Amino acid sequence: MKIGDLAKRTGITAHTIRYYERIGLLPHAHRDGSGRRDYGEDSVVWIGFLSRLKTTGMPIRDMLRYAKLRAQGDSTGPARAALLSEHRDRVRAHLAEIHSALTVLDTKIAGYGETERMDPNDADNTKDNITNPTGARQNRLGRD
Amino acid sequence: MKIGDLAKRTGITAHTIRYYERIGLLPHAHRDGSGRRDYGEDSVVWIGFLSRLKTTGMPIRDMLRYAKLRAQGDSTGPARAALLSEHRDRVRAHLAEIHSALTVLDTKIAGYGETERMDPNDADNTKDNITNPTGARQNRLGRD
DNA sequence: TCTTGACTTAGAGTGCGCTCAAAGCCCTAG
DNA sequence: CTAGGGCTTTGAGCGCACTCTAAGTCAAGA
Incomplete structure (x- = not known):
């Protein structure tokens, strides 16, 4: 299975899969003849488990x-x-x-x-002045 | 109430209170004679509500x-x-x-x-090689 | 054969929510 | 009176988890 297929099956992007490998969350993938990552079903299961951990906020x-x-x-x-x-x-x-x-x-x-x-x-239910009546600076969150 | 007191009562830091004001989450605080922020009970309640929203992940x-x-x-x-x-x-x-x-x-x-x-x-329960057997680079998350 | 698109790398950039630094002013306890 | 600590500002820095860019290689379908 190529990285793109694995991405589709796990719902995370190929970028993120490589990132996970880089930081050690995924094992170094086996490579095919042309040096590309080749995955098996076990990768799907492991990423699925990681995703569950992530869901719980780990x-x-x-x-x-x-x-x-x-x-x-x-x-x-x-x-x-x-x-x-x-x-x-x-x-x-x-x-x-x-x-x-x-x-x-x-x-x-x-x-x-x-x-x-x-x-x-x-x-x-009080209605005090919550916005920015002066022209004071606001950061990127201010626009909305 | 001074910003430090409000911080103690709400459990967020004075830094964060000023940050919230800056981005518009808190109204511009009234100032006392020497230009310092002076808060009332309503600020405690409002920050409490914001904290609850935060708890729910908003x-x-x-x-x-x-x-x-x-x-x-x-x-x-x-x-x-x-x-x-x-x-x-x-x-x-x-x-x-x-x-x-x-x-x-x-x-x-x-x-x-x-x-x-x-x-x-x-x-x-499989035990494939999950760590980094080669000396490949790992980012800051790698040390642990 | 050509073209399209998925793959490769190292490294930079993003968005969020703070968190801190620097430099200076002011209040209060001793 | 002095020392300590809390306050003020602007602006930079941080930790997390991605997310993307650039420049290049390669494979498979029209």
């Missing part, structure tokens, strides 16, 4: 630690399990935070439904 | 859109509600993805518990 440096343990063989199983389960715990904690914030959002959205009630405990 | 450019609608007054209520509820939907979708990825993680962690079973469908 930083690349941690994926790298995982990949290196993996490369050291079966004896690192417990270490890998520990790495993953610590990560899982962090993700669950983060998930709880998001849920809690979402509840606040739900309340606020529901509040907008009721014809512009001005709850004094709802800071967002 | 990019600053969207917070900015929200802040600008807010500054335009009560008539933008429906637009603000729309913005928030679209965001809420995205967050919920992302949450579902994370949950699904977590399930995979759970399975893998459980798999490590069973004395190194080699499931052929589990790519991570």
Whole structure:
């Protein structure tokens, strides 16, 4: 399988695949007769797993630690399990935070439904000057 | 309240508060006699809300859109509600993805518990060469 | 045969969200 | 009165994860 095919099958770009190889997240790919990268099914599965880790917010440096343990063989199983389960715990904690914030959002959205009630405990129903009335500089985020 | 006090109460740094003001996320603060920023309770509440949006992964450019609608007054209520509820939907979708990825993680962690079973469908139980056996360059992520 | 397009490399650039540096002013405790 | 620390500004720097450019090689279809 060529790098472009692998890209299509995994949903990441060929650029990113090369980048992952460069930093050590992917093994050095085997090359075909003309020096091009040639992949097997295992690459699809491994990238799929990396993508899942990424979905859960794992930083690349941690994926790298995982990949290196993996490369050291079966004896690192417990270490890998520990790495993953610590990560899982962090993700669950983060998930709880998001849920809690979402509840606040739900309340606020529901509040907008009721014809512009001005709850004094709802800071967002105050209308102080949030934009930039002076001509003061704003960075690239300012245009919008 | 001085910027340092506000920083302590909101959990973001004074640097970040000034940055938020610069890009328009916070209103221009009132100054005391000696030209220093002076804040009220409303700033604590507003930053708290921004932090919740941040927790849910809203990019600053969207917070900015929200802040600008807010500054335009009560008539933008429906637009603000729309913005928030679209965001809420995205967050919920992302949450579902994370949950699904977590399930995979759970399975893998459980798999490590069973004395190194080699499931052929589990790519991570293969041990191909994942690190950099040649002396090829790696960027800053490589050291670890 | 020609052309198109995918591939190769090293290295530079991007977007996000801060984070810090430098140089100087001002308030307060000792 | 003095020292320390917090405040002010402008502008640069950083960490992350890509993302793209330039210049070139190569393979396969019309």
